[in-house]
Amino acid sequence: MSEHKPSMKSKELSVDLRDRIVSRHISGEGYRKMSAALKVPMSTVASIIRKWKKFETTRTLPRTGRPSKLSHRGRRALVRDVTKNPMVSLSELQRSSVEREPSRRTTIFSAIHQSGLYGRVARRKPLLSKRHMAARLEFAKRHLKDSQSMRKKILWSDETKIELFGMNARSHVWRKPGTIPTVIHGGGSIMLWGCFSAAGTGRLVRIKGKMTAAMYRDILDENLLQSALDLRLGRRFIFQQDNDPKHKAKISKEWLQDNSVNVLEWPSQSPDLNPIEHLWRDFKMAVHRRFPSNLMEFERCCKEEWAKLAKDRCAKLVASYSTRLEAVIAAKG
Template identity: 30%
Template structure:
């Protein structure tokens, strides 16, 4: 009995001893010196890739630090390897003009922005690489009709002009030729007043970017003759325009349907544009006060929009 009680009494002290835990955890793969060097290097050059960072802190030695270790160390400092966002290249002049625009419109409400008919040109494409498509199928069905992803060798691009407002999508006009002052005037003559009146009323504001064909004397004279007030837009400011967000969604929706011909591309693009609907455009225009505030906070610089 004495022996048994002695063994029971000594067991906890053995399990909790330092000697029994020794060697249980793996040592860090980097030294404190390497950690400091890694931290400084990432902060100095955020574009440096993990394999280059590993080579740098290893000093060309045979014991290379792994990609996983680099990412783990960076995460300890709140740094994560992510896709670099794209923003417009802004000069000092661009920044100042953006700030001037924001200062003039920072107090605009949704009702003010809902008067604006936004417009722009873009393009969609078929026959390009739409990326991998994942489907459910049984073994042996990989080459069955309906289970494959059709592709074509030559990409077809379709350019278009379109408009939108808080009330919904406007016209989508296919551009068959180069965009010149003459061809752009024909588009405005066909769609501008009709779209603006349908989506707001007779007292709408017209937004267009600073493409050379938009700013010719002939176009400005047409707007003046028709009594259409233009919202003077700052250059290089796609993040201010909600129609840019519509383009991104439209291109993704068209790509998901994989059009295989120009006729398919035209039909699908029109369908997806009209299906975006007024709920979506209302939400986009509702974000404009926040866009102005974000640009003000950024001192006229690029924003997340």
């Protein structure tokens, strides 16, 4: 019998197994196939994925116990605190309630939930102006009919921050469903630049300190053409980058022109159009499953896991690019 054979209750599965279920789901694997491969009932697989979609975590959430002893006045004060500061933590709420009405963390958690507020990971959600939407719509219409052979020539790139303490150590906010504020994470992280194509992953580079236009130019100089060569994209490959000011700086543009790099004209505020976003998530899950304990080990794990990302996964992300463009057209930008 497999060591992973669980009961029907998902909370008894190991954290690693829950993460593997989510990772396979993100990769497009079906419930039945996952159930057979991991020796987990399909109902449990479905439960884990439902929980991940709703709470954006596979970790066991705190559960309420006996009936709350919190008064109506204390409950109103909690909601008032959370409404004024959505990023306040449970620990801070507990400390602030000591003088008013000492309460357990689970009591506070339950009271906030019953008021219609839930802990959510704060996402970076760009604000789209009418000009942004028009540019996105025009871009999607123009590129929807691009051939797959052309898309295979694109070298996608991006920068990302990865947290040392795992995907579930992200900052949370208390909010009602539907609102998604922005948050910037704290320390214990590293910044990375990476690129990939339908043929697989290219170079991955750690960015030390605050990146300048000169640093970005050096990253391109040391990694871009070599990545295209390693991936056999040919000299007429197309380079994708977003509209970060460092990317658009004179020093960066001159390097691209001097090296005859064909740059894909990219609409602003469009991270959702870049398939590397899904690849970053796969990558971060793989790194965090290794539980690195310090930044040196963390950087080594990053480079190893980036190189190990499946070529088939890269190819599927590029092949499904039309779906992203169609979604933008359907949403009118």
